[in-house]
Amino acid sequence: MTGLRMPSPDSFAIRLRDVSKVYDNGKRGLGPLDLDIRQGEFVSLLGASGCGKSTTLRLIAGLAAASSGTIEVPARASRHGIGFVFQEPTLMPWTTVRENVRLPLKLAHLPDAESSPRVTDALLQVGLSDFADAFPRELSGGMKMRVSLARALVTSPEVLLLDEPFAALDEITRFKLNNDLLGLWRKLGKTVVFVTHSVFESVYLSQRVVVMTSRPGHVHSEHAVVTNEPRDDAFRTSVAYADYCRDVSHALMQATGAGVSA
Amino acid sequence: MKGLEPLPAVERGDAAQAGEGRWRKIVWPATVFLASVVLWGAVVHFGSIPPYILPGPLLVMRTLIADWPVLSASLGVTLFTALEGFIAAAIGGIALALLFKQSKWLEYALLPYAIVLQVTPVIAIAPLMLIYLPQQAAVVACAWIVAFFPVLANTTLGLNSVDRHLAGLFQLNNASRWQTLRYLQLPSALPFILGGLRIAGGLSLIGAVAAEIAAGAAGSGSGLAYRIAESSYRLNIPRMFAALLLLSIAGIVIYMLLALVSHALLRRWHESALRKEK
Numbered sequence: 001m002t003g004l005r006m007p008s009p010d011s012f013a014i015r016l017r018d019v020s021k022v023y024d025n026g027k028r029g030l031g032p033l034d035l036d037i038r039q040g041e042f043v044s045l046l047g048a049s050g051c052g053k054s055t056t057l058r059l060i061a062g063l064a065a066a067s068s069g070t071i072e073v074p075a076r077a078s079r080h081g082i083g084f085v086f087q088e089p090t091l092m093p094w095t096t097v098r099e100n101v102r103l104p105l106k107l108a109h110l111p112d113a114e115s116s117p118r119v120t121d122a123l124l125q126v127g128l129s130d131f132a133d134a135f136p137r138e139l140s141g142g143m144k145m146r147v148s149l150a151r152a153l154v155t156s157p158e159v160l161l162l163d164e165p166f167a168a169l170d171e172i173t174r175f176k177l178n179n180d181l182l183g184l185w186r187k188l189g190k191t192v193v194f195v196t197h198s199v200f201e202s203v204y205l206s207q208r209v210v211v212m213t214s215r216p217g218h219v220h221s222e223h224a225v226v227t228n229e230p231r232d233d234a235f236r237t238s239v240a241y242a243d244y245c246r247d248v249s250h251a252l253m254q255a256t257g258a259g260v261s262a
Numbered sequence: 263m264k265g266l267e268p269l270p271a272v273e274r275g276d277a278a279q280a281g282e283g284r285w286r287k288i289v290w291p292a293t294v295f296l297a298s299v300v301l302w303g304a305v306v307h308f309g310s311i312p313p314y315i316l317p318g319p320l321l322v323m324r325t326l327i328a329d330w331p332v333l334s335a336s337l338g339v340t341l342f343t344a345l346e347g348f349i350a351a352a353i354g355g356i357a358l359a360l361l362f363k364q365s366k367w368l369e370y371a372l373l374p375y376a377i378v379l380q381v382t383p384v385i386a387i388a389p390l391m392l393i394y395l396p397q398q399a400a401v402v403a404c405a406w407i408v409a410f411f412p413v414l415a416n417t418t419l420g421l422n423s424v425d426r427h428l429a430g431l432f433q434l435n436n437a438s439r440w441q442t443l444r445y446l447q448l449p450s451a452l453p454f455i456l457g458g459l460r461i462a463g464g465l466s467l468i469g470a471v472a473a474e475i476a477a478g479a480a481g482s483g484s485g486l487a488y489r490i491a492e493s494s495y496r497l498n499i500p501r502m503f504a505a506l507l508l509l510s511i512a513g514i515v516i517y518m519l520l521a522l523v524s525h526a527l528l529r530r531w532h533e534s535a536l537r538k539e540k
Binding site: 062063079080082086088090092094095106108135136 | 425430431432437445452530
């Protein structure tokens with residue numbers, strides 16, 4: 001398994017056409033933006049802080065409304081089509097890890113007897129089976145993020161949206177979670193949109209890196225990351241990886257530079 | 263090599279610290295309390311102050327025991343009134359905050375009156391209440407008026423302090439209003455609500471006493487506040503002190519009970535109830 005699959009070109013998971021977002025203060029924060037993401041694809045949105053990549057993700061999720069343009073996300077038709085992981089773990093501090101992961105199923109009125117096996121399964125997938133009865137405050141930052149990931153996975157969404165999920169973690173934990181996320185993606189075959197400001201993270205994880213300009217945010221360039229070797233720590237130190245990182249870094253510098261002069 | 267030598271020293275240090283903590287928290291305040299009671303007794307005794315001006319501590323205790331049948335019955339009445347006022351304040355304050363959260367129209371229409379009730383001294387409202395309501399209802403109403411505002415204000419603050427990302431998560435999962443209230447807003451607000459209830463507990467006692475004094479002046483009444491007023495008219499100052507003592511103890515017990523409930527509900531997760539890290 002190399003993590004590279006080729007679905008038919010018209011089976012898109014997410015399609016944005018001429019999408020823009022004007023903030024309350026009248027400034028255009030985003031767009032016009034065109035973006036196509038195939039089913040089962042792992043795409044990173046890369047850009048400087050405030051370039052509208054998080055806004056793009058919220059628009060895709062339906063958490064915010066676009067000012068103009070069309071957004072097609074077939075997964076949104078089903079109740080649990082979308083899993084969202086926030087920048088913060090965003091856990092309910094008053095209840096256990098198990099109940100935190102159960103929440104989306106509970107909100108869908110699924111009886112506990114039916115949701116329990118799925119919760120157990122989701123916790124197993126992120127390696128937290130032993131911490132089901134712990135409270136969030138008893139966990140490390142990386143473990144909290146895993147709970148957040150398990151909560152997004154428990155509904156078996158078609159599309160997984162991650163908003164800089166590992167930005168606040170130390171590098172060792174982040175590498176570990178990167179590998180785990182890739183493993184889950186290979187196993188589960190979800191469409192993943194990953195927002196980050198790290199060149200290295202985006203190249204390591206994704207099949208395609210979308211570099212965004214700042215103010216207003218739109219697509220500067222797209223970079224396919226094609227590799228036949230498995231993405232592991234060996235890939236992280238390979239020449240091919242370094243080449244991709246250089247290209248993407250260069251594009252990012254152009255994109256943010258263009259944003260400043262505009 | 264820092265192996266065996268420092269270890270006993272550290273242990274001894276810990277033990278000494280624990281002892282010091284107990285000394286500072288329990289023995290020291292108790293000593294100060296006893297000393298002040300002794301000082302009070304000495305001032306009364308050596309100053310030859312008559313008991314109708316300032317009774318000594320021993321006389322107060324003797325009166326408390328001798329008058330226990332009368333005083334305990336009155337204490338029961340006052341406590342029951344305060345409890346009714348407290349429950350009404352808890353339900354009313356939380357319910358009103360929930361209503362305000364659901365509708366800004368209601369909030370803008372009713373909040374001014376809630377504030378008016380809060381800032382008007384209860385002792386000034388009590389006589390009016392006694393005209394419009396039966397006596398017992400008037401006293402409970404006064405306890406409610408004093409106690410409900412902290413519950414309302416704190417619950418409102420709590421409901422507005424919900425984590426924005428968590429709210430987004432609920433929205434993403436199509437949570438109904440009821441689910442958002444039940445699983446997100448109420449648990450988020452719980453520490454705030456409990457803080458409000460802790461204040462309301464003491465205030466409901468104050469409200470009950472203030473109204474009882476107003477009612478007592480108007481005629482019949484058997485609450486503890488009425489006993490205090492009655493004792494003052496009869497210059498039975500030792501009984502007045504005994505009744506005051508009972509009121510203070512009741513207030514302290516109410517506060518401690520509510521603190522205990524708060525701790526029991528929050529101890530697993532909320533910062534306020536967690537042990538400090540060592």
